[in-house]
Amino acid sequence: MLGRVRTAVAQLVGGLGPAPGAQPPRDSPAPPPAAPGLSACRGPPVGGGFSRPAFLQLTSEELQRADDHAGRAVQSPRESRRRLPWSTGYAEVINAGKSQHNEDQACCEVVVVDRRCSPRPGSSQGFLKDLCFHYWGLFDGHAGSGAAVMASKLLHLHICDQLRDLVDILQDSSPPPLCLPGIALDLPAERNRAPLAQADVELPSDALPRFHLEKAVSHESLVIGAIENAFKRMDEQIEREQMTRLVAGGCCALAVVYLLGKVYVANAGDSRAIIIRNGEIIPMSREFTPETERQRLQFLGFLRPELLGNEFTHLEFPRRIQHKELGKKMLYRDQNMHGWAYKRIEEDDLKFPLIYGEGKKARVMATIGVTRGLGDHDLKVYNSNIHIKPFLSCVPEVRVYDLTQYEHCPDDVLVLGTDGLWDVTNDREVADVVTEVLMGYEPNDPCRYTMAAYELVVRSRGVLKERGWRLANDKLGSGDDISVFVIPLGGPGNYT
Amino acid sequence: MLGRVRTAVAQLVGGLGPAPGAQPPRDSPAPPPAAPGLSACRGPPVGGGFSRPAFLQLTSEELQRADDHAGRAVQSPRESRRRLPWSTGYAEVINAGKSQHNEDQACCEVVVVDRRCSPRPGSSQGFLKDLCFHYWGLFDGHAGSGAAVMASKLLHLHICDQLRDLVDILQDSSPPPLCLPGIALDLPAERNRAPLAQADVELPSDALPRFHLEKAVSHESLVIGAIENAFKRMDEQIEREQMTRLVAGGCCALAVVYLLGKVYVANAGDSRAIIIRNGEIIPMSREFTPETERQRLQFLGFLRPELLGNEFTHLEFPRRIQHKELGKKMLYRDQNMHGWAYKRIEEDDLKFPLIYGEGKKARVMATIGVTRGLGDHDLKVYNSNIHIKPFLSCVPEVRVYDLTQYEHCPDDVLVLGTDGLWDVTNDREVADVVTEVLMGYEPNDPCRYTMAAYELVVRSRGVLKERGWRLANDKLGSGDDISVFVIPLGGPGNYT
Numbered sequence: 003m004l005g006r007v008r009t010a011v012a013q014l015v016g017g018l019g020p021a022p023g024a025q026p027p028r029d030s031p032a033p034p035p036a037a038p039g040l041s042a043c044r045g046p047p048v049g050g051g052f053s054r055p056a057f058l059q060l061t062s063e064e065l066q067r068a069d070d071h072a073g074r075a076v077q078s079p080r081e082s083r084r085r086l087p088w089s090t091g092y093a094e095v096i097n098a099g100k101s102q103h104n105e106d107q108a109c110c111e112v113v114v115v116d117r118r119c120s121p122r123p124g125s126s127q128g129f130l131k132d133l134c135f136h137y138w139g140l141f142d143g144h145a146g147s148g149a150a151v152m153a154s155k156l157l158h159l160h161i162c163d164q165l166r167d168l169v170d171i172l173q174d175s176s177p178p179p180l181c182l183p184g185i186a187l188d189l190p191a192e193r194n195r196a197p198l199a200q201a202d203v204e205l206p207s208d209a210l211p212r213f214h215l216e217k218a219v220s221h222e223s224l225v226i227g228a229i230e231n232a233f234k235r236m237d238e239q240i241e242r243e244q245m246t247r248l249v250a251g252g253c254c255a256l257a258v259v260y261l262l263g264k265v266y267v268a269n270a271g272d273s274r275a276i277i278i279r280n281g282e283i284i285p286m287s288r289e290f291t292p293e294t295e296r297q298r299l300q301f302l303g304f305l306r307p308e309l310l311g312n313e314f315t316h317l318e319f320p321r322r323i324q325h326k327e328l329g330k331k332m333l334y335r336d337q338n339m340h341g342w343a344y345k346r347i348e349e350d351d352l353k354f355p356l357i358y359g360e361g362k363k364a365r366v367m368a369t370i371g372v373t374r375g376l377g378d379h380d381l382k383v384y385n386s387n388i389h390i391k392p393f394l395s396c397v398p399e400v401r402v403y404d405l406t407q408y409e410h411c412p413d414d415v416l417v418l419g420t421d422g423l424w425d426v427t428n429d430r431e432v433a434d435v436v437t438e439v440l441m442g443y444e445p446n447d448p449c450r451y452t453m454a455a456y457e458l459v460v461r462s463r464g465v466l467k468e469r470g471w472r473l474a475n476d477k478l479g480s481g482d483d484i485s486v487f488v489i490p491l492g493g494p495g496n497y498t
Numbered sequence: 499m500l501g502r503v504r505t506a507v508a509q510l511v512g513g514l515g516p517a518p519g520a521q522p523p524r525d526s527p528a529p530p531p532a533a534p535g536l537s538a539c540r541g542p543p544v545g546g547g548f549s550r551p552a553f554l555q556l557t558s559e560e561l562q563r564a565d566d567h568a569g570r571a572v573q574s575p576r577e578s579r580r581r582l583p584w585s586t587g588y589a590e591v592i593n594a595g596k597s598q599h600n601e602d603q604a605c606c607e608v609v610v611v612d613r614r615c616s617p618r619p620g621s622s623q624g625f626l627k628d629l630c631f632h633y634w635g636l637f638d639g640h641a642g643s644g645a646a647v648m649a650s651k652l653l654h655l656h657i658c659d660q661l662r663d664l665v666d667i668l669q670d671s672s673p674p675p676l677c678l679p680g681i682a683l684d685l686p687a688e689r690n691r692a693p694l695a696q697a698d699v700e701l702p703s704d705a706l707p708r709f710h711l712e713k714a715v716s717h718e719s720l721v722i723g724a725i726e727n728a729f730k731r732m733d734e735q736i737e738r739e740q741m742t743r744l745v746a747g748g749c750c751a752l753a754v755v756y757l758l759g760k761v762y763v764a765n766a767g768d769s770r771a772i773i774i775r776n777g778e779i780i781p782m783s784r785e786f787t788p789e790t791e792r793q794r795l796q797f798l799g800f801l802r803p804e805l806l807g808n809e810f811t812h813l814e815f816p817r818r819i820q821h822k823e824l825g826k827k828m829l830y831r832d833q834n835m836h837g838w839a840y841k842r843i844e845e846d847d848l849k850f851p852l853i854y855g856e857g858k859k860a861r862v863m864a865t866i867g868v869t870r871g872l873g874d875h876d877l878k879v880y881n882s883n884i885h886i887k888p889f890l891s892c893v894p895e896v897r898v899y900d901l902t903q904y905e906h907c908p909d910d911v912l913v914l915g916t917d918g919l920w921d922v923t924n925d926r927e928v929a930d931v932v933t934e935v936l937m938g939y940e941p942n943d944p945c946r947y948t949m950a951a952y953e954l955v956v957r958s959r960g961v962l963k964e965r966g967w968r969l970a971n972d973k974l975g976s977g978d979d980i981s982v983f984v985i986p987l988g989g990p991g992n993y994t
Contacts, residue, residue, distance in 0.1 A: 164839070167827075167840060178829070178838075180816045180817060180828065180829050181823060181826050181827065181828050181829075182826060182827040182828075182840055183826055183827070184825050184826040184827040184842045184843070216816055216817040217816035217817065217856055218816075219816055219829055219838045222837075223836070223837045223838045224837065224838055224839070225837065226835075226836055226837025226838075227831070227835055227836075227837030227838045227839035228837070228839060229837070230834065230835050230836070230837055230839075231835075231839050234834075301797070302801070305798070305801050305802065306801065320676045320712055320713035320714075320715055321676060321712040321713065327677060330677050330678060330679055331663075331677065331678040331679070332676060332677045332678075333674070333676050333677075333715055335723070338726065338730075338891065338893040339722075339723055339726050339727075339893070340719070340722055340723075340726070340895075340896060341718075341719045341720065341721065341722025341723030341724070341725070341726055341896065342674075342715045342719045342720055342722075342723045343660070343720070343723035343724060343726075343727050344663060344678055360713055395834065397834040397835070399836075400836060400837065
């Protein structure tokens, strides 16, 4: 389906050397700020070659086994190795031959956010505490692993960078200042920026002439804004890489940030997150597909018909129209409609519909089945010069869950999965499997969450029979890459 | 706020003679189809002068009393006069001086839909039954009554017109045909269109070559599409009127259609509908305001900056920026963001924000507080040539409630109200008042629903004290026009 996109995955990922935006490790001296974006983030270089998540700590032999489409061995962190924060469970399996490698990627980190300016000498260190966040990310690549690998290694650093201006604001109980001095933007931070405690806070509202009212902005919405902008910066960085190197394809991104008592779930694509709390399911994301985003895409096609390249129509029809049907009346929907109506078929309606197909087969411009994510800057319609990226969005929807509002038990979890999981296992089934597995272990057994993730992947992959991978009910198992996090929300010592 | 819009309400409404699109009453011979749209609808002419809903059957003395801002007498249909279908309850009151007349309008009708083609001689009359729908509409006008009066007299006829092609399709249990012969469009229907029963149905799907799959389209979505297109046609008709006559202002529109067992609630604006069922509240609409539609409007301003007339910025800021703040960092949101982030203030950011203000004070281009509705074609930003209509949508959101899925008791009702009701009385309070009033009457007493509507209006208006209209809790009552329908969903003989 992604015909003209370069699909030589191995070479592409091999060509992904250390990215220019990536920075030396934390203990090196910080470089001077270069460009807005990742300038102050410090992280590992983007690794070359085929890779699986670093936290799996696979040996080269294990890596080879993880890459075997025939065996489809499920991979999980080993008990004997580094444990993930919060005893997070994780498991993954490669696809059944859909692509050369597993195009899913994952990341789990605890990230310390350095404030962009140093504390004022003599100021209260109690107020100016460090800020850190927990982070989990799932990246489901398509048409190559490049974008997914880059995003898995860098997105949390972009989030870190976006939060650097907010370290003190977020820890101050007063409402965020609407306006900050901005002179530090072009100059080294340490020399030119007074600390927030004194100089950054606005004058009291009655000291300045005001037009009308002011809008109250919450701390929470600053974190949401930071995550949204981090996704944009990540996408821009992939674009720069795609211009100069062979970074292939795009990826859906599902990222979770735990910060100051709240869980932020940011989703761009068709991965999914649910919370299972006391057996109840709380959806924490929605999928962005040609069907769910039909009206946004049609609206764009309507306003910017040049993006449709004279090949597509922004109208939706329930099937292709044949030339001989000109003059008849056909059901259609435009960008404003939820319902359907009949319209007389004109010449222009013979073009291919911008959105076409149903369910997993729905496509934008007959090419791509997800409408949000990172990368895809070079994606074009097969055999044409029509770019698809203008119709794709890199902006996630961020949902917030306040962990402090409810006393969680050890069986309460947040489950993240790529579509390989959800295509064959629905929310209720996932919740039932998780509950069943967790019941088999002591509440304080840290490996129980990995066992739950493992079981979810095994049951969604199925067992290899004569007629392919089959589930327990003999239906087809998922032939896609499957990656799952099971993150405990309660239990002693988890929030460290 | 609607500064340059002509506000001489009396003259404007007086200037609203019989509209060209309005048709003679049902018993006159049908005119030949003239133009697409309302060509085949038959209804009363659009009345001139100040008017209240026809079903109130007010004498001229009563009309004068209804128009009195000082007394604010609540109006309801009298027991002795024509009863509304389903024993629907209704009440209204004029504003406290906000505009010269009551700019709310209402309509309640049973509409018979004639099919566009006549039945084939000898075909089964059992299959080709007549179709009729029940209809309730609330129209909350602004900057004049013209649009609200027009819409209250004509919208149901536009819905009727849109349904005329669907009379047989909706009553046939098989899925709607995707394609219909279309030759009848330009020619008199009776002579050129074979009846659906024989010629309109598509060939079986295996008889035609098909591209990929076909999308299944439900009967329900055809009704939704018909209602959506009826709103568009109504808006176009108001536009034509506004070009040639003084039809002032615009209006929010909330319309309910009961057809073949389902209730369709179509809302464009800030009126609201809720179902109260067994004490439980089921929201049947959402409000369309600068705040709820911020991203749609910003997206349009971003893609079509020329619509902003060099006066507005598509970015949102929590307050106006002063020139001396150039170079500082200010909180902002763009069309993609739900959260807020800081940006450096540039020259362009000093323009007025496209969306500005909070809650009831939020405005598009500092002018209008609702973003969907009918009319407003001539609405411009004060003292400028910038049109606001491109940012307004006439398309309603349609929600469907299947009456057959639940056994309703006589206390289950659908409440429709203009914002005058909801501004001071929330969903729960409305439900409590309705339940309380209904309990005071026998379940089969038809006047109980009018008493509930009356009580809702009285309690939201309040009582005139020294410091204005006051509620029972001494808070300010609604100074706006208030109009309320209370529609029973259960009880013997209601669905006739």
